[in-house]
Structure formats: structure tokens, C-alpha cells
Amino acid sequence: MTKVSARLKGARVSDQKARLIANQIRGKHVNEAIDILVFDKQKSAYIVKKLLKSAIANAQHNSGLDPNTLIISTISVDKSFTMKRIKPRARGRADRFFKRSCNINLTLTEEN
Numbered sequence: 001m002t003k004v005s006a007r008l009k010g011a012r013v014s015d016q017k018a019r020l021i022a023n024q025i026r027g028k029h030v031n032e033a034i035d036i037l038v039f040d041k042q043k044s045a046y047i048v049k050k051l052l053k054s055a056i057a058n059a060q061h062n063s064g065l066d067p068n069t070l071i072i073s074t075i076s077v078d079k080s081f082t083m084k085r086i087k088p089r090a091r092g093r094a095d096r097f098f099k100r101s102c103n104i105n106l107t108l109t110e111e112n
């Protein structure tokens with residue numbers, strides 16, 4: 001069984017939001033997963049779709065696999081760095097807010 005993977009580090013979307021999309025496509029065929037991601041409106045769906053297409057290209061070019069026989073075996077979303085920013089408020093105060101990011105790992109396997 002051949003495994004092909006792709007990794008994205010520092011995606012500018014929170015891990016919680018990206019995990020919602022990852023749970024929708026885990027264990028699905030590649031073509032079905034792309035259909036799900038194309039019609040999803042979330043920003044993380046676009047990011048995961050680009051990563052999935054990269055993994056498919058890796059499978060074709062590096063391993064010579066047929067993309068119609070690939071399934072998503074594992075997809076994991078982990079926390080990455082958090083940028084801390086300050087927003088000015090009234091009376092000289094400041095509020096802190098966080099710009100979160102995540103790492104996404106995707107592994108494809110060939111269907112038996």
C-alpha cells in the first residue's frame with residue numbers, strides 16, 4: 001500500500017475552523033472530497049482543497065499513482081504559532097486579540 005502525503009505549515013486560519021472541514025472529508029475518495037470542498041464557503045475549505053490537489057499531484061508525479069484510486073486516509077490539523085495584536089479602545093485602553101494559525105497534514109493511500 002503506497003502512502004503519499006502533503007503538509008502545509010502556518011495556514012492563516014484557526015485550527016478549530018480548519019478541523020471542521022477536515023472532519024468532513026476524512027476517509028472519502030479524492031474526487032468526492034474535492035466536490036465537497038468546492039461548494040463549501042469557508043476559507044479553510046479553499047486552503048484544504050489546495051493542499052489536497054498538491055497531494056494528488058505528488059501521487060501522480062512521484063509515485064505514478066492513478067488519482068481515481070486514491071482515498072484520504074489521514075488528515076490532521078494541529079495548532080501553530082499565534083500572533084498577538086492590540087486594538088486601541090476608548091480612554092487610552094487596549095484590547096488584545098489573537099491571529100491564530102495551524103499546520104495541516106494530509107495522507108493519501110491507494111484503494112485496494
